[in-house]
Amino acid sequence: MFQAGIPNYRSSDPYYYQYFVCHMCKRKMKVKRSKSLSPEPSSSNEYKRPRIANSGDSDNDYLECRLLNLSDDVLLNIMKFLHPQDLMALSLCCQRLEQVTRDRTLWSNCVDFRTAPTLLEDLEKYVKFFRPMTTRLRIRGNLQSNKHRGLSQSFFSAIRATCQLKELTMEEYDIDADKIQITDFPKMIEKLSLKGCRMHHLQTDKSYFFRMDFHMPNLTCLILSKCNWFYPHSLMVISKMVKLKELRLDSCYRLGECVAYASLATRFGFKSLEILDLRDTGLGDSEICCFSSTKTLTHLYLECPRSPRPVYCYEHEPRPYRPPQQHSTDPRLRVFEDQNILEVNNDRLLIDERRIVPYFDFERCLVSDRAICALGSYVCDRTILNNIQDMIFVEVDRRVVNNPNLKELVVRNYPRVTNQSLVHLAANAPSLEYLDVTGTTVTREGVEMFKSQKPGVTILSSFDET
Structure with a gap:
């Protein structure tokens, strides 16, 4: 038996069939690439790397190790270990890398930008990489830098239209309450963190979280750590969240002397609350005793403030000075949107042109x-x-x-x-x-x-x- 390309062995040779099968398999075997998950196949003819020419001297053959010589699958495995900022930089190198960085596997589940402060301009560029599978988004700004502008309405509109977020973490950003309302946030999120954010233009007669229980019915975790703008009357609104299990209010220095709000909130709300963080706040015995009626509570964190700290709430526009006794006749500071009476000791409020400084009694906030x-x-x-x-x-x-x-x-x-x-x-x-x-x-x-x-x-x- 004789075929082209195959030596003429006798059929009685025991190694004949073994060699024949191996030779035919090598001729038919081709290296197959798995189906790319990119929006468009990055291995099209336009971007295929040239085939290395065969050299007569096999001892001198070598293959240069270049990034673009790697297949898309290998590139994807490497890119999984990179931060989103690095993926953005890679996408600007060439068209092939730009296509691979858009792969949905790189932007699914959790996208964390907190390795470095991110400008608003960069955030708007990153939106094009997001996919419906992106469920967790974490970003961090820098309140100390003049380059970092506040979050915009267009950014919230883009992530609502692109992603199906269940977790949104925004740290150290400026938020203008006149432009961005709580209803502008994604509706189906389960975890919201505004840690260290600074709020501007808050209304005096309405909580920023008003009607939050209707807009975010699935919210289970709310983190407001280091939010100096958080007022005690917002406890009434937050307590209406039916599924809320975790609430962190540590270092909210305005949270003090709120017996009325704490009593009503714990009596009629917080039906599912399990984790409560009240460290470094001005709460005392009366407020903590109110939370004793929360049957579902499993974790409670209390820590005394290191020192009595004044709270500064800077505004964009200067406000005229008014004596403290005139606040008792100001109806805007007496009743809120839910008809609850504002609990403020006017003797402890000093108002100047740029800031509000409420001083609380340090001895009173000691838990016993x-x-x-x-x-x-x-x-x-x-x-x-x-x-x-x-x-x-x-x-x-x-x-x-x-x-x-x-x-x-x-x-x-x-x-x-x-x-x-x-x-x-x-x-x-x-x-x-x-x-x-x-x-x-x-x-x-x-x-x-x-x-x-x-x-x-x-x-x-x-x-x-x-």
Whole structure:
């Protein structure tokens, strides 16, 4: 048997068929490239690299290692480790890299720009890379730079039309409340973070989050850390979020002396709240006691402010000076959009041409044993039912369960928290797993007592060995 290109071996040769099959497979076998996920195949004839000519001397053959010599699949695997800013720079190199960087696999799920501050002009350029599969967007600005302008209405319109976002994180940006309302944000997001953002032109008689419960029905996490513009009356609006599970208000210095709002918000709202962060705020015992009625609460973080800090709210336009006593007759500062009375102590407001400086009493914002003992379950005082012939009938012990699911509690740097809080938590916090009382006045004996009664609870204190 003889065929062209195949040596004439006898059919009786045991290696004949093995060689024949291998030779025919090599002739038919071709290197196939998997289907590209790019909008257009980047391996079209226009961008195909030239075939390396065969050289007579095989010992001198070599292949230059260039980026464009790699296949699209290899380039995609490399680009998955790059930041969005790097992908943008690569897209400007050539048409092939521009097509590969548009691949939907690079812009699906989470897109995080927080490695460096991003200008608004760059954000508008990045929108063209987003896909409907982009579900999480994280961006960061720079309030200290004059080059960073505030977010625009066109940017919000673009991401609403392009992406199906479930998480939107915006840090350290300027937001003009006259131009961007809460209804301009994506409607179906589940997590919203405005950490460190600065708000301008806020209305005095309306919360910025008004009707947020109708616009964002799926919101489960709201982060407003370091938002100095957050006023206590916004608690009423946020408490109406049915699915809200996590609320972070740490370093919101205006959040103080809001007993009325906290009481109404916790009594009629916060039905699903589990994580509450109130560190570095001006809240005291009265406000913390209000949150004891939140049955679903599992994590509570409290930390005393390092010092009484004045809060500055800069405006674009100067405002004339008005004496504090005139505020009591100003109807705009008395009633809000939901007909709630504004709770402001006018004697503590000083207004000048450029800023509002509310000073709160530092001693008042100290949390004590009173607030901690309101958490967990406790036994109410028994009342006398009847008194007949020197026989007193009293009702049985009635245990009220507050925060039965509390698992993690942080109470740091409060000098008025003593061993009494440890005794209460040891007896009335059945679900507690983690406790931090660093910087309080609990004693070493109190900590040892708590550990003996609650061996399964991790407790941190000032007496821990370092």
